Amino acid sequence: MTTTHFDYLIVGGGMVADTASRGIREIDADGSIGILSDDVDEPYTRPALSKKLWTDDEFTWEKVPLGTADDTGADIRLQTRATAIRPDAHEVDADGETFSYGTLLVATGGKPVPLPVDDRTDGERVLSFRTAEDYRRLRSLAKDLDRIVVVGGGYIGSELAAALVQNDVDTVLVHTGAVLGDSMFPPALADRFEKLFRDAGVEIVAGSKVEGGQAGADGVRLQLENGDEVRADAVVSGLGIEVATDLAEQAGLTVDDGIVVDAQLRASADDVFAAGDVASYPDRILGRRRVEHVDNANEQGKAAGRNLAGAAEAYTHTPYYYSAVFGVRYEAVGTLDSSLDTVEDWTDADHGVVYYLDDDRVVGVLLWNVEDARDAARAVLAEAETLTRDDLVGRIR
Template sequence: MTNLEAHYDHVIIGGGMAADSAARAIRTASPEATIAILSADPHSPVYRPALSKDLWTGEDADPASQELHTAEETGASLFTSTLVTELWPNSHRVGTARGQSIHYGKALLATGSSARHFPGVEDDRVVCLRTVGDYRHLRGLAQDGARMVVVGGGYIGSEVAAALTRTGAQVTLAHAGRHLLEHLFPASITGHLEQTFAEHSVTLVPGFRLMGIDTEDELVLHSGQAESLHADVAVLGLGAVLNTNLAEHGGLDLDSGAVVVDPYLRTSARDVYAAGDIALFDDPLLGLRHVEHVDHAQASGTAAGKNMAGAEEAYDYTPLFFSDLFDDGYEAVGRLDASLEMREVWNQDRTAAVVHYLEDGKVEGVLLWNTWDSVDRAREVIAASQNDQLAPEELDGQITPG
């Protein structure tokens, strides 16, 4: 590893997908610029979705196969295990936990999110899945016959539970709702998913709100309903916390817990940009929002990198997100919220669907269930609906399921 210099043209704080994309965009636009990537993670940037997807379902379980090779391919100087603790926008400097001070021309905050842990519990058998280190640790614990309890029926919890069935472990998925993923999907899909998980020997425990964890010879997880689950390993999918402490202490404007950016992804501080999970941006279709998915991380990182290198290109993108659960998969755009009005369109054999999510008669989101190559059209449907050019009764024929 090269030594950390006192000055760089561009300092990128964070070691995820947004940081990687920004470094590539800067190098393309400004080949002679000096770039430092300061990452608290001890591992090089990887394609993070693989940690809960491909590394469990493919032939290669080594996370090195998902490494992005950011430093080699961009010429940036990558410094892992380097925690940035201070941001001084007025003097264009950042400080590290080791007491180093680095001057920057432009800085990017791409600090992402951290897994939400259960307070007061420190045990190697209680795991979250967010980093390469987490993946390797969980992979080692997922032995044939091990009792694995996944807590949380959201995006990451459902993916992890599905992934663990590949290991021979006994998998239980405990979640707070009445039905799996009911906050996202209509009953037609949640019912199908519950049947699919049961067919793959996943025990579903609805109505489970984690209230405590005993860490004796075996783990005992307690719910608010006096119900207990016994486990060898607990995997917590309790959501994520935005890593905005650096921005907050640096005096940057925050709103709704995220870092406010302008159309060019600039923060309230001169020459400081933000991308990825932490950025509160103006979505061209849906207004102010922050998005915690890889498509946004990559797209906003690229846009921020271009603008740091001198472009003035607005970030006018509506991100997608996606997941695979056994033999089913989906892509989606916008808000998937089951409290909204949901209009479903199914193919003839009911293996694929398009679900429109409406509020006050306008489409806020589109789910493409086992329906592919339709994301751009979904964005067009949202735009037309938001602009009063598409009535709810006209939605059925807009996107063909399948």
């Protein structure tokens, strides 16, 4: 078995790999960087796959790749799946090769939650949605088929339903809530959110979990828990991800809802770091958490790369997350949970701030069509101990 050495080795080929490579280069202009990716594409901007590529004619495919190899000199090994990490030996096995490293970054992200469907089409009509290849397949189906079901009412599911219906696809959205968005938004806002989809022509099947189904050459039949059936030409899962911690667990790293890292993003073995969707890190404002959004991938990846190269800096950024559908953009910092008490502050029907309180302490801020206010939202969370409910209205404009 051949062994290849890299000063810096990254397992995972997503956006974290790109920003980590750039972070390394801020400290070390010459050290060798290796990226082991099981994707078929070099790192790319993932949010575009469910947003701009569907809705912005000027945002074309050539804007999706991030140019990681050209910009940083990283050696990217595509379709290369890591099978073992040996921290004591500073080695990683992948597809019959061994890679040794000076420092290692684990950025394995996650895998889409699969649908419980008997698929006899070899993936032609039953799709998960995570990668650029998944986007290309769904885009092709959207051109060729009439009716597509999206399963899942969270970020990915709602964005995909919006994308498909805006591309003249007869779209069905199946989700488990009573109203779309009701797990995150206060009741009146969830009603308004769902109305955006209904007004655009999306058929919403609420309060329903897919418990089985079959897919064949003639289409897809989904069985719901309540006994109903939904038929379409294809189905795509927008049910989120299962965090990919298997390699880390087998390597003996500490795992608890993600790979547990310290403030410098170091895992529990020497010279091993973790970042992105897979990392459980101590947020300086919000406490330990794991964040599956692009802002965290970008900022945490860069911080991890700098620390791989010896910067020894704490990751102090509190990430935000966002979605954009039907001309509405909402951003959030902290916890959005509709079971919490809320204080709403609306400038008008289309612009407002919602504060989420746990025991009268702000733990989350939702910005609804409010621009350039993320730092203000972070400040509210940082000062939460000193703020009363009366302090909140009018605080962010």
